[in-house]
Amino acid sequence: MPHFTIEYSANLDDKLDIAEVVELVRSTAIETGIFPVGGVRVRAIRCEHYAIADGRPGFAFMAMLLRLGEGRDLAARKRAGDHIFAQLSHYLDPLFGDEGFALSFDMVVNDNETSWKRNSIHDLLIAEARHG
Template sequence: MPHMAIEYSANLDAKVDMGELCALVSRTILETGLFEPGAVRVRAFRAEAYAIADRLPENGFIDMNFRIGKGRSAEEKKRAGEAIFAVVTDHLGSLFATPHFALSLEIREIDAELSWKKNAIHPRLRGK
């Protein structure tokens, strides 16, 4: 872990390069120094069907769900969340110029006893 899932309304396709946004979020996660490179996953999911607020067609959203393993202090988690939210907010500044956009981020800790993983990337990046 960490895994960032970015869900977004389909009407943002012409306004946001989701590949670029994923790369930006990945870099920011790594820059926190809290996570190993081989563990980071960032992906975006397009929501075709959605109803936002007063259902105006120009309303759009991005919801970021950041799942991480246990072992970081509350201060570290808050610092990571603030860094990610700030860089994404800045990157999407033009969307906030209209009254039709909502951005959210939530960090969730994963219960290690209920999470199974096998990762062949770690040994390569660790040089083993």
């Protein structure tokens, strides 16, 4: 259940294609090899109202949160997080030279005892792979 939520300041709409960011995160997460393809979810939430630092209108932010289930050791999570953050950071490099940009990425492991899920996507992808 790797679920990525990307919050971003509305002033980024004119500077980048958020759909490309979402796809980059999705494909990069799969590249790590530790997340089941059928479980990856990436969504972006545009923040219309925000205040950053001293309030300059040109400042922008992107804050990504990954929620995932238990079962991956710290070393594997760190390798995956490093890879995803490096790819996203590289893609966003031009923004760091603009009027001020902040990027963050946090990973949270959900407790299996208090996390409920129901998903038919895994079975669909397995069936498609078997039958071409």
